[in-house]
Amino acid sequence: MDSSSAGQEDDRERRGISERASLDKRALRRSFLDNLLYVQGKFPRLATKNDYYLALAHTVRDRLMQRWISTAAAYTTQCSRTVCYLSAEFLMGPHLGNNLINLGIYDVAAEVVGELGLDLEDLLYQEEEPGLGNGGLGRLAACFIDSLATLEVPALGYGIRYEYGIFHQTLSDGWQVEKTDKWLRFGNPWELARPEWAVEIKFGGHTEQYTDEHQRLRVRWVAARIVNGVPYDTPILGYHVNTANTLRLWKAEAPESFDFGQFNRGDYAGAVTQKIVSENLSKVLYPNDEQEAGKELRLQQQFFFVSCSLQDMLRILQIQRIPVEKFHEKFAVQLNDTHPSIGVAELMRLLVDEQLLAWDTAWDITCKSFGYTNHTLMPEALERWSLPLFQRVLPRHLEIIYEINARFLDQVRIRFFGDEARIARLSLIEEQGPRYVRMANLACVGSHAINGVADLHTELLKQDVLKDFYELCPEKFSNKTNGVTPRRWIVLANPRLTSLITETLGDGWIRDLDLLRGLESHIDDAAFVQRWQAVKRANKADLATHIERRLQISIDPDSLFDVQVKRIHEYKRQHLAALHIVALYCRIKANPNIEMVPRTFIFGGKAAPGYHMAKLMIKLITAIGDVVNFDPDVRGRLKVAFLPNFSVTNGQRIYPAADLSEQISTAGKEASGTGNMKFQMNGALTIGTMDGANIEIMEEVGKENFFQFGLLTPEVYAWQARGYRPQECYERSPALREVIDLIGSGYFARGDSSVFKPLIDVLLRYDPYFLLADFDSYVACQDEVSAVYKDKHRWARMAILNSARSGKFSSDRTIRQYCSEIWNVDKVPVRLLSQEDVEA
Numbered sequence: 001m002d003s004s005s006a007g008q009e010d011d012r013e014r015r016g017i018s019e020r021a022s023l024d025k026r027a028l029r030r031s032f033l034d035n036l037l038y039v040q041g042k043f044p045r046l047a048t049k050n051d052y053y054l055a056l057a058h059t060v061r062d063r064l065m066q067r068w069i070s071t072a073a074a075y076t077t078q079c080s081r082t083v084c085y086l087s088a089e090f091l092m093g094p095h096l097g098n099n100l101i102n103l104g105i106y107d108v109a110a111e112v113v114g115e116l117g118l119d120l121e122d123l124l125y126q127e128e129e130p131g132l133g134n135g136g137l138g139r140l141a142a143c144f145i146d147s148l149a150t151l152e153v154p155a156l157g158y159g160i161r162y163e164y165g166i167f168h169q170t171l172s173d174g175w176q177v178e179k180t181d182k183w184l185r186f187g188n189p190w191e192l193a194r195p196e197w198a199v200e201i202k203f204g205g206h207t208e209q210y211t212d213e214h215q216r217l218r219v220r221w222v223a224a225r226i227v228n229g230v231p232y233d234t235p236i237l238g239y240h241v242n243t244a245n246t247l248r249l250w251k252a253e254a255p256e257s258f259d260f261g262q263f264n265r266g267d268y269a270g271a272v273t274q275k276i277v278s279e280n281l282s283k284v285l286y287p288n289d290e291q292e293a294g295k296e297l298r299l300q301q302q303f304f305f306v307s308c309s310l311q312d313m314l315r316i317l318q319i320q321r322i323p324v325e326k327f328h329e330k331f332a333v334q335l336n337d338t339h340p341s342i343g344v345a346e347l348m349r350l351l352v353d354e355q356l357l358a359w360d361t362a363w364d365i366t367c368k369s370f371g372y373t374n375h376t377l378m379p380e381a382l383e384r385w386s387l388p389l390f391q392r393v394l395p396r397h398l399e400i401i402y403e404i405n406a407r408f409l410d411q412v413r414i415r416f417f418g419d420e421a422r423i424a425r426l427s428l429i430e431e432q433g434p435r436y437v438r439m440a441n442l443a444c445v446g447s448h449a450i451n452g453v454a455d456l457h458t459e460l461l462k463q464d465v466l467k468d469f470y471e472l473c474p475e476k477f478s479n480k481t482n483g484v485t486p487r488r489w490i491v492l493a494n495p496r497l498t499s500l501i502t503e504t505l506g507d508g509w510i511r512d513l514d515l516l517r518g519l520e521s522h523i524d525d526a527a528f529v530q531r532w533q534a535v536k537r538a539n540k541a542d543l544a545t546h547i548e549r550r551l552q553i554s555i556d557p558d559s560l561f562d563v564q565v566k567r568i569h570e571y572k573r574q575h576l577a578a579l580h581i582v583a584l585y586c587r588i589k590a591n592p593n594i595e596m597v598p599r600t601f602i603f604g605g606k607a608a609p610g611y612h613m614a615k616l617m618i619k620l621i622t623a624i625g626d627v628v629n630f631d632p633d634v635r636g637r638l639k640v641a642f643l644p645n646f647s648v649t650n651g652q653r654i655y656p657a658a659d660l661s662e663q664i665s666t667a668g669k670e671a672s673g674t675g676n677m678k679f680q681m682n683g684a685l686t687i688g689t690m691d692g693a694n695i696e697i698m699e700e701v702g703k704e705n706f707f708q709f710g711l712l713t714p715e716v717y718a719w720q721a722r723g724y725r726p727q728e729c730y731e732r733s734p735a736l737r738e739v740i741d742l743i744g745s746g747y748f749a750r751g752d753s754s755v756f757k758p759l760i761d762v763l764l765r766y767d768p769y770f771l772l773a774d775f776d777s778y779v780a781c782q783d784e785v786s787a788v789y790k791d792k793h794r795w796a797r798m799a800i801l802n803s804a805r806s807g808k809f810s811s812d813r814t815i816r817q818y819c820s821e822i823w824n825v826d827k828v829p830v831r832l833l834s835q836e837d838v839e840a
């Protein structure tokens with residue numbers, strides 16, 4: 001083809017695209033207005049912002065349906081091997097923006113609503129975020145289902161449709177106050193109820209033995225109570241593919257027949273109570289983070305969603321005419337921590353008691369089906385259920401667990417002859433003192449694969465938390481370092497950066513984040529670096545405006561934005577950052593003219609409602625802000641803002657505006673962290689300990705582009721073994737002494753020295769998370785941060801390198817590893833069915 005005809009071809013193609021685009025745009029506008037009329041029953045002059053949001057949501061949902069049906073059809077006809085991701089939490093965040101991006105119609109939608117005098121961002125903020133998770137673990141599940149869809153892997157996410165998600169946090173006089181999260185108040189346009197696939201879930205009662213027609217001894221579970229599980233499905237669209245997988249969340253309802261029985265006997269109030277008790281099951285998400293609640297309702301929730309999901313898988317097998325013996329060939333079932341680990345016993349019950357398989361066959365299927373991901377090194381977070389409680393709720397499962405345990409310990413006894421201590425540690429039942437069922441042990445025994453979520457974490461599992469299981473079956477263990485989805489955490493959250501990168505590299509990086517390496521060759525391009533700085537400056541100005549509106553604190557967008565957002569916990573050490581702020585404040589008070597890089601400290605995060613020390617940490621931060629922000633000596637060089645109600649939505653405003661990412665947990669405590677990755681992608685530099693995935697981030701970006709400080713894990717262990725005396729650190733460091741004394745004096749509490757006494761006492765006496773040991777190292781490292789920040793050009797180059805080298809931390813990489821190393825699943829590309837295909 002000569003160049004002129006190639007040019008004509010190009011031209012025709014371009015015209016074709018622009019014609020299609022304008023058609024798309026007209027169609028989008030038509031269906032937006034139709035939905036406003038037919039779904040919301042409003043015409044533009046009467047419509048509220050929420051009406052417009054819902055009209056747009058339905059417009060997008062209509063476009064998802066064809067992909068969703070085509071995906072279901074492809075999986076059903078091909079009987080595809082399917083990942084089932086079992087998680088008590090899915091912290092999805094708002095759907096509309098993400099779906100617009102994945103459909104590739106974000107910009108068109110912005111134009112359409114713009115022409116009607118509306119602002120797309122404004123409409124996006126109307127969506128109540130489904131906050132069905134506490135933090136990292138729930139958000140990881142959300143990133144994973146995004147990546148599974150984008151990689152075209154057949155997958156179902158199974159969880160609970162909590163009526164109340166994670167509480168809404170407000171602050172009153174600097175103290176956290178919790179408000180219920182009524183996220184379903186205005187309806188949820190993204191879900192479809194599927195009552196036709198409801199299942200029955202049994203609770204309590206007793207078991208009976210009987211002989212079947214082949215004279216075999218069998219067990220029947222006679223339950224005291226039955227609850228219905230109704231699935232609510234949400235389509236999860238991949239990025240620029242036809243795949244739309246399903247997130248299936250279960251709602252608990254009272255079975256009709258049950259109410260009526262009592263109603264007919266005249267016990268109307270009893271019937272209603274029964275209904276309320278049943279519906280309580282999926283009422284509320286437990287807000288505990290890294291601390292086991294041990295509540296009966298929580299065990300009921302876990303069993304409820306796991307039994308619903310496993311029964312649903314059996315239904316799918318039946319539809320596809322796959323024999324139950326091939327369960328493990330059809331499904332790879334992943335346990336997101338131990339919350340769904342009762343599934344091991346429940347699958348055994350379904351296979352043995354209901355499908356009538358032999359025990360050994362059932363056990364083989366079970367072990368081949370399950371994989372178990374551990375997310376914590378904190379001993380207090382390891383789930384155990386007291387035996388009497390477990391027996392009351394799940395009598396049949398306790399019998400099954402005893403049988404699993406007896407067979408398992410028989411093997412262990414042969415392998416480790418005479419090692420009774422080891423046998424006691426491996427047992428599924430804790431026998432010293434009050435007896436407990438150990439859920440991590442159940443998960444380990446019933447799974448063919450066990451993984452940690454960062455290199456260090458997996459090593460510590462092998463050496464410590466799960467040492468006995470590692471010594472028994474080393475081949476089951478592997479590492480899968482966490483990742484996050486670049487679609488939400490760059491494309492949606494940071495449109496300015498997205499445009500800059502796409503103009504520089506094309507848009508391939510959105511599906512293949514390793515391509516960001518291409519940015520490295522631009523760090524000497526002055527124009528590029530300048531644009532990079534302008535992007536960050538604009539994001540910071542946006543966040544400054546937001547903070548000023550919310551908190552009435554003025555913020556200088558040219559100050560260093562030093563950010564720590566995550567759940568509030570002593571091991572995450574937000575109070576170490578607070579000590580640093582006070583140290584800087586003391587320097588200013590001692591020498592008001594001291595030269596100092598202006599910093600804005602931004603905090604966000606929720607404390608578990610019953611975790612008093614975490615709540616006191618929030619109070620400390622806000623109290624320091626109340627003094628520092630208004631002390632005239634400070635002259636704006638320090639600002640402290642605690643942004644209430646940290647959530648996915650707020651995260652999307654915060655990560656893109658950060659200069660410095662605080663990842664300062666005690667070494668050996670944070671399993672991985674995922675916020676660290678979101679900051680890095682968005683071009684923040686990290687100040688961090690050698691903990692969790694920080695280590696891998698430093699490996700990727702290079703030591704010279706990372707601010708490292710603090711004790712290493714073996715050093716923490718050594719200090720612990722030696723007998724750590726925090727008082728000595730206090731006495732040795734004048735700066736630390738000044739800070740502790742100032743807080744202890746009540747200076748930040750209007751002279752009331754009792755307010756922060758519990759916190760100061762813990763630090764001086766026990767300091768279980770080594771704040772005082774790490775204080776000097778942290779402050780010195782922060783001084784280096786300030787020194788580097790003065791050189792804006794150097795900082796920008798380091799920031800660009802951080803982004804450029806963040807490819808490893810895409811959840812696409814993580815999911816590829818799960819697919820090939822644990823699940824053994826392949827992608828199944830989906831062909832879009834036409835209207836006629838669908839109707840045929």
Ligand code: F58
Binds near residue numbers: 670
């Ligand atoms: C988190 N765990 C880890 N648990 O702390 C974090 O290091 C890791 O990056 C993340 O998992 C993902 O792997 C976590 O978020 C919880 O929220 C549980 C909720 C239910 C009760 C126990 C804690």
